[in-house]
Amino acid sequence: MVQSQVLDRTFSALSDPTRRDILGILERGPASISDLAEPIGISLPGVLKHVRILEEANLVTTSKEGRTRECRLAPGDMDEVTDWIEHYRRLWERRLDRLEAYVERQQRKGDGR
Amino acid sequence: MVQSQVLDRTFSALSDPTRRDILGILERGPASISDLAEPIGISLPGVLKHVRILEEANLVTTSKEGRTRECRLAPGDMDEVTDWIEHYRRLWERRLDRLEAYVERQQRKGDGR
Numbered sequence: 001m002v003q004s005q006v007l008d009r010t011f012s013a014l015s016d017p018t019r020r021d022i023l024g025i026l027e028r029g030p031a032s033i034s035d036l037a038e039p040i041g042i043s044l045p046g047v048l049k050h051v052r053i054l055e056e057a058n059l060v061t062t063s064k065e066g067r068t069r070e071c072r073l074a075p076g077d078m079d080e081v082t083d084w085i086e087h088y089r090r091l092w093e094r095r096l097d098r099l100e101a102y103v104e105r106q107q108r109k110g111d112g113r
Numbered sequence: 114m115v116q117s118q119v120l121d122r123t124f125s126a127l128s129d130p131t132r133r134d135i136l137g138i139l140e141r142g143p144a145s146i147s148d149l150a151e152p153i154g155i156s157l158p159g160v161l162k163h164v165r166i167l168e169e170a171n172l173v174t175t176s177k178e179g180r181t182r183e184c185r186l187a188p189g190d191m192d193e194v195t196d197w198i199e200h201y202r203r204l205w206e207r208r209l210d211r212l213e214a215y216v217e218r219q220q221r222k223g224d225g226r
Contacts, residue, residue, distance in 0.1 A: 007130075015121055025199070082198055085191065088189075
């Protein structure tokens with residue numbers, strides 16, 4: 001899968017508060033769809049829909065355990081996402097450094113008057 | 114704005130490849146809506162729609178310059194987003210460390226047989 005589609009799926013999966021809540025619950029350990037439905041307060045099909053989206057983004061894996069579906073946290077494609085975010089952050093830090101240097105130069109000019 | 118809404122808006126804004134392309138073009142410097150429309154190959158209203166979403170996520174600022182609208186890159190709420198991503202990454206690194214330690218223990222047991 002090309003990097004752009006990885007970013008589409010991951011950012012899109014993470015853009016929903018219910019899906020981030022599901023990840024938060026799974027941090028504590030594996031859970032079934034009904035284990036997730038209770039604290040989140042939505043229907044089983046609703047939870048399943050969100051879990052599917054998280055599964056497509058490789059943020060969750062599921063497996064059938066008897067009659068229940070066990071959900072587990074997965075690492076996702078965090079390297080790609082972190083690279084993208086870090087690139088953006090560094091860009092801003094460089095800009096802020098340049099702005100700071102500019103402000104200092106202007107201040108020194110002011111002091112020299 | 115609560116952190117959850119910040120994450121909703123930022124992840125949602127970043128989930129579209131056209132919007133990430135717009136940010137990529139603005140890295141090189143400010144651009145008008147038509148400067149953006151040409152390389153991206155979509156209509157002016159289409160670009161404007163994407164720019165509005167980026168603006169709501171504080172990833173772009175715009176200002177009227179005569180008859181054109183100048184777009185500039187903005188830092189967004191990258192601290193919140195980076196914190197969230199970093200939390201998830203660290204969680205995985207800890208899990209991988211534990212897994213590695215477990216595998217090493219099992220290997221040592223195997224060697225000792």
